[in-house]
Amino acid sequence: MPFEIMSGSQAAAAAVQRTGVDLVVAYPITPQTAIVETLANYDAKGELGCDFVSVESEYAALACCYGAAAAGARVFTATASHGLAYMHEMIHWCSGARVPIVMANVNRTIGAPWCLDPDQGDSLSQRDTGWMQIYCSGAQEVFDITMQAFLLSEELLLPCMVVFDGFYISHTYEAVDVPEQDAGRNFIGPPSFKAQIRPGSPANMHGLTTGDNQIHLIRNRHDTMLRAPEVFQRINAKFKETFDRSYGIIDSVIPPGVKTVFLAAGATAETVRWSLPKLKEAGLIQLRMFRPFPCADLRSVLEAHDVEKVIVIDRNCSTGMGGIFAQELRSAVYDLKKPPAVQDIILAGGIDLTYEMLESILREAKTEEHVEQKWGVDLK
Amino acid sequence: MRIEEMNREPEMLYAGHNACPGCGAALAVRYLTKALGANLALVLTASCWSIITGMPPLTALKCPILHCPFPSAGSVGSGVRRGLNVKGMHDTTVVVLAGDGGTFDIGLQALSGAAQRNEDYIFVCYDNEAYMNTGMQTSSATPFGARTNTAPYPLFKEGQKKDIMRIMAAHSVPYAATATVAFPEDLENKLKKAQEIRGFRFIHILSPCPPGWGTESSDTIHLSRLAVSTGFFPLYEIINGVSWKMTCQPEGKRTPLKDYLSSQRRFKQMEDIRVDALQEEVDHDWEMLMERIAASKGCE
Numbered sequence: 001m002p003f004e005i006m007s008g009s010q011a012a013a014a015a016v017q018r019t020g021v022d023l024v025v026a027y028p029i030t031p032q033t034a035i036v037e038t039l040a041n042y043d044a045k046g047e048l049g050c051d052f053v054s055v056e057s058e059y060a061a062l063a064c065c066y067g068a069a070a071a072g073a074r075v076f077t078a079t080a081s082h083g084l085a086y087m088h089e090m091i092h093w094c095s096g097a098r099v100p101i102v103m104a105n106v107n108r109t110i111g112a113p114w115c116l117d118p119d120q121g122d123s124l125s126q127r128d129t130g131w132m133q134i135y136c137s138g139a140q141e142v143f144d145i146t147m148q149a150f151l152l153s154e155e156l157l158l159p160c161m162v163v164f165d166g167f168y169i170s171h172t173y174e175a176v177d178v179p180e181q182d183a184g185r186n187f188i189g190p191p192s193f194k195a196q197i198r199p200g201s202p203a204n205m206h207g208l209t210t211g212d213n214q215i216h217l218i219r220n221r222h223d224t225m226l227r228a229p230e231v232f233q234r235i236n237a238k239f240k241e242t243f244d245r246s247y248g249i250i251d252s253v254i255p256p257g258v259k260t261v262f263l264a265a266g267a268t269a270e271t272v273r274w275s276l277p278k279l280k281e282a283g284l285i286q287l288r289m290f291r292p293f294p295c296a297d298l299r300s301v302l303e304a305h306d307v308e309k310v311i312v313i314d315r316n317c318s319t320g321m322g323g324i325f326a327q328e329l330r331s332a333v334y335d336l337k338k339p340p341a342v343q344d345i346i347l348a349g350g351i352d353l354t355y356e357m358l359e360s361i362l363r364e365a366k367t368e369e370h371v372e373q374k375w376g377v378d379l380k
Numbered sequence: 381m382r383i384e385e386m387n388r389e390p391e392m393l394y395a396g397h398n399a400c401p402g403c404g405a406a407l408a409v410r411y412l413t414k415a416l417g418a419n420l421a422l423v424l425t426a427s428c429w430s431i432i433t434g435m436p437p438l439t440a441l442k443c444p445i446l447h448c449p450f451p452s453a454g455s456v457g458s459g460v461r462r463g464l465n466v467k468g469m470h471d472t473t474v475v476v477l478a479g480d481g482g483t484f485d486i487g488l489q490a491l492s493g494a495a496q497r498n499e500d501y502i503f504v505c506y507d508n509e510a511y512m513n514t515g516m517q518t519s520s521a522t523p524f525g526a527r528t529n530t531a532p533y534p535l536f537k538e539g540q541k542k543d544i545m546r547i548m549a550a551h552s553v554p555y556a557a558t559a560t561v562a563f564p565e566d567l568e569n570k571l572k573k574a575q576e577i578r579g580f581r582f583i584h585i586l587s588p589c590p591p592g593w594g595t596e597s598s599d600t601i602h603l604s605r606l607a608v609s610t611g612f613f614p615l616y617e618i619i620n621g622v623s624w625k626m627t628c629q630p631e632g633k634r635t636p637l638k639d640y641l642s643s644q645r646r647f648k649q650m651e652d653i654r655v656d657a658l659q660e661e662v663d664h665d666w667e668m669l670m671e672r673i674a675a676s677k678g679c680e
Binding site: 022023025050051053055056057059060061063064065066067068069070071072073075089090093195196197198199200201202203204205206207208209210 | 418419420421423424430431433434435436437438439440441442443444445446447448449451452454455456457458459460461462463464465466467469472489490492493496497
């Protein structure tokens, strides 16, 4: 299979092109724009093979995806930051309506003030909208996960957000193993889900209901999403058979005897991964699937390695509480027999994570008394 | 199309729907679905019609309905059209139905985007001139002088009703037309004509609202007719944004506007000076419309 040098954004676009979607809905926003531009370039060369429409806002983009998916079409759109926030109402609506949609979100800080750096607060603030969220740590992963996300979304009838860091991933060029278009399309196959809108057959889709009915719908959506890890693993096994690469819900690198591990999602996980050999005495849990939250996998890996301390890299901050990944982890593991101490390193505003920072975090973690929360800017 | 023929067309709106007695919007949709036939997909944004359809799995209409959030109607219509095209269902007529709030106010951006892209569907605005589903609050389609629950006595709606038809004309859409329920033949003719045209089509239907306007439910047709005969709501069509044509002009002199206003509670206690101001506005708009119609003769 040919390797191509491409950015994370181009990898997302290439995955969509290889997958064979029915409709791409485009609206620009930094740092996502390269995704829709790349798709437009495929279209200009006659290589996209589907409908492409530029709309007037992100809200319109997701609304258009909703209508098309309800008619049975496989759809893709991409956004970031303020664009994602602007979609918020439609984000809820699409999961409630149980339409499959794949959307890439490129992490960028939400203002005010304007800031382009890759804080994860945009996607994390959509935590409770009923979308699956998968965080990618490199261009190859963006490519592979985007492809798989269509199958996941269509099987569960839940929309899926493929998330990766602005600039660190979206604008960084890497060698990506890109299958031929036929191979991609053969792997995915045509959309298999049923259209909600079928002309000639009356149906009142998503009209007013009561709380008594709604609770069943919400429960069904919740129970369905809890099946995502199992379905993801099955799709991933098929993907490995075809393309010889695979991904876990979480991926952990914990050398024997190591009791302190970092937990990170997206580009920061990759920084930790590359620092591990030099850091020594530290492990990594890469959090890939964030919704549904992989409670069972995290608990079992932490117990299996008897982990004493988890240092969570949170490139986000829920004002008034702290880093979101740390909160989620704490609530997932608090009742373990020996729950690990959780330390939250907040890199809000999307500030960079360096090897030196990791070294200092680890040194302090081992020599100082446990501190629950530290700000990246305070690290010595 | 004669009313006798219309009556023979199959009913798409079932009995037992949730509209109030005398609802102009229910009547408008009854006529429009009769005109367009069964191969129809309806996108429905938040409005009285969200309630009129009934509670799923029940439905008041004999066609698929896709409900959508308030600002999204124009965009969801684009998606449904494109999705159906992907599935080879080019012959299905897609109708987006919105109230005046979902068209003039919160839905305007999506409407403008879809109109500019010339998306291939019919956008129908049933205009009852306020947020009626939430109980009569001011919208930008509320006429000058009317009282609403966000402009209660001694307040009144200030500023003119937004001219949505000129906004649509400025988008050069292939077809735009006004209609109202007292003239069902005119309404159906326009929908049938719209159905034959490809691209973006816009139908603006004045739909009297007895509880909101403070009128008897038996007066809906009478008021709808008065709105036309006074020139408050002329019936016309615009082809490609340039060719304006009157379709149903009552004979003789226009009826004085106060005949239309006096039986409606929303205009009660409206001072003469403001009635005169609204009459002047209507006269001015009428003259401008006649000028556009005269100027566009021969450019269809």
